[in-house]
Amino acid sequence: MSSPAPALNRIRVGSAPDSWGVWFPDDPLQVPWPRFLDEVTQAGYQWIELGPYGYLPTDPVVLGEETGRRGLKVSAGTVFTGLHHGPVVWEKTWAQVSNVAALTQATGAEHLVVIPSFWRDDKTGQLVEDSTLTARQWRDLAAQTERLGREVRERYGLRVVVHPHADTHIDSEANVSRFLDATDSDLVSLCLDTGHYAYCGGDSVKLIETYxxxxxxxxxxxxxxxxxxxxxxxxxxxxPAVARGVMCEPPSGVPALEPVLTAAQALGVDLFAIVEQDMYPCAADKPLPIAQRTRQFLRTCGA
Structure with a gap:
């Protein structure tokens, strides 16, 4: 009989609307937000992310009541940015960020997940811009992300965590390393998405051990x-890759999650580990059983 996995007592596991096929504030293919909250609780999670701004109630009183009575707490909000375009996009970016950050702060969460904009259309695959940044764009990306980290911390008390993502300029091992080396560790941290990093050829354990x-x-x-x-x-x-099923239910895919969690535990800091299985679009009855099985699997990993 195998011994149980050691407890990962620095890891706080949660889930997100993404694991229920939610990508947009309002979409007929998505489950209504009360069902998401009911089912994420039923699946055994206590922490959630806000998902796309406007999916969950944006009135902090209503949101607090709805999450509180289900025993749920919020770990983070999420924004998409195109900061490699430089100062010209700052005001537009901040208008979006300030709304999400204010709601995130009101929930008691401490993190803001920042996802770079896509270089090709997420549905059609049509190029929106070059997939490679110029040296000037890299400098703008670093400087504007540091600015965002400073402003979000000073005004809302939140920590910016940048999310490497497929079809963005922060994706592969080389680009993630370049981004981290170019930014101030006091202002900018990383949201390591194990699936996206593997999608782009990266090794999550190596990244945790290196950075x-x-x-x-x-x-x-x-x-x-x-x-x-x-x-x-x-x-x-x-x-379309997600529609093909490229993101799959653990533990059937890569990377193996137990070594990732073990490496994260070894850092000696408290970390959120939020399950995000991209499934847009999906049948309404599909997410809950997957979420329940995934939560049970993570328990076998010690989380």
Whole structure:
């Protein structure tokens, strides 16, 4: 009989609307937010992210009542940014960020997940801009992200954690390393999404061991290697890739999550590990059983 996995007592596990097929504030293909809250509780999670701004109630009193009576707490809000475009996009960016940050702060959460904008259309695959940044754009990305980290911390008391993501300029090991080396560790941390990093060829354990002090948050996700190979061969955009099932239920994909969690535990800091299995679009009855099985699997890993 195998011994149980050691307890990961620095890891706080949660889930997110993403694991219920929610990508947009309002969409007929998505489950209504009360059902998400009911089912994420039923699945055994106590922590959630806000998801796309406007999906959950944006009135902090209403949101607090709805999460509180279900025993749920919020770990983070999320924003998309295009900060490599430089100061010209600051006001537009801040208008979005301030709304999300205010709601995130009101929930008692301490993190703001920042996702870079896509270089190709998420549905059609049409190029929106070059997939490679110029040296000037890299400098703007670093400087504006540091500015965002400073402003969000000073005005809302939140910590910015930047999320490497498929079809963005912060994706591969080389680009993630370049971004981290170019930014101030006091202002900018990383939200390591294990699925996206594997999607782009990265090794999550190696990243944690190399840049441990920069890891501020985790998203737990796996990719199906066979489907990913087809996605890469066919140059499929991320949205259609998800529809193919490229993000799969643990533990059937890569990377193995137990070594990732063990490496994160070894950092000796408290970390959120939020399950995010991209499934848009999906049948309304599909997410709950997967979420329940995933939560049970993570318990076998000690989380």
């Amino acid at each position: 441990g002090e920069r890891i501020g948050y985790l998203h737990l996700k796996q990719v199906d290697p066979e489907i990913l190979a087809g996605v890469i061969a066919d140059r499929v955009a991320f949205g």
